[in-house]
Amino acid sequence: MTATRSTRQRDVISRILHGAEGPLAVSDVLDRARGDLPGLGVATVYRTLKLLTDQGRIHPVTLDGETRYEASGQGHHHHFSCQDCGRVFTLHTCPVALPSGTVYPGGFIVRTHEVTLYGQCPDCATRT
Structure with a gap:
């Protein structure tokens, strides 16, 4: 059982x-x-x-x-965190163009990146 x-x-x-x-x-x-x-x-x-x-x-x-x-298996994606309701959403478009291997100023070599955007989700924005 x-x-x-x-x-x-x-x-x-x-x-x-x-x-x-x-x-x-x-x-x-x-x-x-x-x-x-x-x-x-x-x-x-x-x-x-x-x-x-x-x-x-x-x-x-x-x-x-x-x-x-x-x-798992969602591929490259980022997140949006609503500061009003606390929900987190998956964003399937990348706001940052930093492919792996990019040399960032100062000699930093990019392997991967994560981005979280913060603000109001559509549901909360319609309530204000």
């Missing part, structure tokens, strides 16, 4: 992360997963996130000192 429960939890959490509009905090994953798994505990969410990370199905993203999780 434990293996079946564990598989269901893993499937639900994986589905939530793959369907999310951006990386989710542990509390977001827990809240959304409880719709399908009312008795789900936070320790199970942490264990499942670690397992899915170890399997390469998801990966952690640190934004403002908080670890969030998103599905």
Whole structure:
């Protein structure tokens, strides 16, 4: 019975992360997963996130000192963090033209980059 429960939890959490509009905090994953798994505990969410990370199905993203999780395999992308509602969105266009190998002033060689934009999401902007 434990293996079946564990598989269901893993499937639900994986589905939530793959369907999310951006990386989710542990509390977001827990809240959304409880719709399908009312008795789900936070320790199970942490264990499942670690397992899915170890399997390469998801990966952690640190934004403002908080670890969030998103599905792997999305290719090069960045994030937008709404300062009003706190949601984080995935942006599939890159606002920075710094390909790998670019030599940045001072002799810094770029291998990769991450960008997070901050402001108001469309939902919050229509409320103001």
